Amino acid sequence: MSFLDLIKSNVFLSDGATGTFLQSRGLEPGGCPELMNVENEDAVKEMADRYFKSGSDFVLTNTFGGSPFMLKKYGHEEKVEEFNKKAAQIAKSVCPDGKYVFGSIGPTGEFIEPLGNVSVKEMEQGFERQINGLIDGGVDGIIFETQMAIEELVLGIKTAKKISSIPVIGGMVFDKGPRGFFTMMGISPEKAADEIYNAGGDVVATNCGNGSSIIVELAKELVESSKLPVMVQSNAGIPKIKNKKVIYDETPEFMRENYQKLIDMGVSIVGGCCGTNFDHIKEFRSLINENK
Numbered sequence: 034m035s036f037l038d039l040i041k042s043n044v045f046l047s048d049g050a051t052g053t054f055l056q057s058r059g060l061e062p063g064g065c066p067e068l069m070n071v072e073n074e075d076a077v078k079e080m081a082d083r084y085f086k087s088g089s090d091f092v093l094t095n096t097f098g099g100s101p102f103m104l105k106k107y108g109h110e111e112k113v114e115e116f117n118k119k120a121a122q123i124a125k126s127v128c129p130d131g132k133y134v135f136g137s138i139g140p141t142g143e144f145i146e147p148l149g150n151v152s153v154k155e156m157e158q159g160f161e162r163q164i165n166g167l168i169d170g171g172v173d174g175i176i177f178e179t180q181m182a183i184e185e186l187v188l189g190i191k192t193a194k195k196i197s198s199i200p201v202i203g204g205m206v207f208d209k210g211p212r213g214f215f216t217m218m219g220i221s222p223e224k225a226a227d228e229i230y231n232a233g234g235d236v237v238a239t240n241c242g243n244g245s246s247i248i249v250e251l252a253k254e255l256v257e258s259s260k261l262p263v264m265v266q267s268n269a270g271i272p273k274i275k276n277k278k279v280i281y282d283e284t285p286e287f288m289r290e291n292y293q294k295l296i297d298m299g300v301s302i303v304g305g306c307c308g309t310n311f312d313h314i315k316e317f318r319s320l321i322n323e324n325k
Contacts (some may be wrong), residue, residue: 036091036133036174036200037235040262040301044321047135047266047304048084048092049314055080055095065107067099070119077120081134082127087311088318089304091133093176094120094167101159102141102151113159114166121170135174135202136167138189145184153188160192174200178266179241181206181217183228190232202264203229204238207251214251222251223258230260240266240306244283245291252295262301267291269308281308285316292317296324 039045055066058076069077077095084092099117101110109116117136124134141159143151164175175193180186186203193201205225207214214222226237237259239251248267255263269281269288288309295303303321305313 037262040236044296044300044324045090045302046088046314046317046321047264047302048081048089049305049309049311050307051080051093051095051097052307053310065104065109066095066097067104067116067120068107068109070095070116070123071112074119074123077123078127081124083311084314085127085129085132087314088321089132089314091135091173092124092128093135093137093178094124094170094172095137096120096163096167097137097139097178099166100138100141100163102143102156103139106142113162114169117163117166118170121167121172125171133173134171135176135200136164136170136172138163138167138175138177139179140181141185144182145188148182156185156188157192160189161196164193164196168197168199172199174202174235176202176204176238178202178204178238179206180204183216183218183220183225186225187228187232190229190234194233200235201233202236202238203232203234204240204264204266206242207239208242209247209250214254222254226255226259226261235261236264236302237261238264238266238302240264240304241268244268244270245288249291249294249298252300253298256299263299264302264304265295265300266304266306267309268306269313272307283308285313288313289316289320292320293324296321 245267270283
């Protein structure tokens with residue numbers, strides 16, 4: 034059965050945070066995470082391997098900032114294909130039978146004209162470079178995550194679908210305000226779900242920005258308004274500063290209760306975002322197994 038067939042009848046588990054782990058393996062604050070794919074392959078491999086062993090059904094590649102627009106800030110614009118292909122190969126090298134690797138694509142950090150300075154063609158070409166690198170490395174699907182601008186997300190999904198027939202997940206970040214949930218650019222969950230569906234996406238997703246209690250409310254809106262399966266990756270709470278360090282204080286046990294609510298309402302894929310680690314993923318795995 035294909036990935037998309039399987040998630041119709043099973044709750045799938047993604048992975049957790051990447052940044053904190055990579056920092057523990059030498060990534061300096063403000064450094065380029067994607068550079069580690071070629072300079073510290075063992076760390077990237079260890080991360081994917083440990084998430085699989087913790088129970089993840091699929092892990093994401095270390096390519097969140099792997100677009101030419103983001104890599105240009107580090108002087109690595111010419112290495113888009115190399116970094117993305119290598120990241121995919123690393124994750125696939127430890128991928129067990131029956132599990133998957135999805136290519137992660139985060140925001141470009143740019144806006145399409147007239148709001149920004151990048152043309153539709155330039156952004157499309159940037160997506161093509163990153164997606165082709167990921168596909169050359171063997172990914173089983175693509176995920177656009179933590180997106181804020183619907184125009185960028187729609188263009189990304191359409192570009193991925195033009196290049197390949199592998200599954201594409203489209204995900205946005207929503208914040209809760211006085212009028213409810215909206216992206217930074219004013220897009221509601223219902224509008225996002227419709228746009229992702231119309232662009233040809235296979236899964237509607239949300240991640241980051243919220244702790245698990247708030248994300249349960251957001252997930253309810255997405256499930257009710259989406260024609261597609263829904264994926265949710267919560268932060269382990271809202272970041273707090275303690276002893277000059279950023280901490281996320283939602284324990285695996287605390288998040289488990291809210292993730293049970295996600296499963297009960299029909300969310301197809303769960304996973305973790307900022308602050309979640311291998312222990313969180315093990316807890317979610319246990320929860321999913323108990324719900325079978």
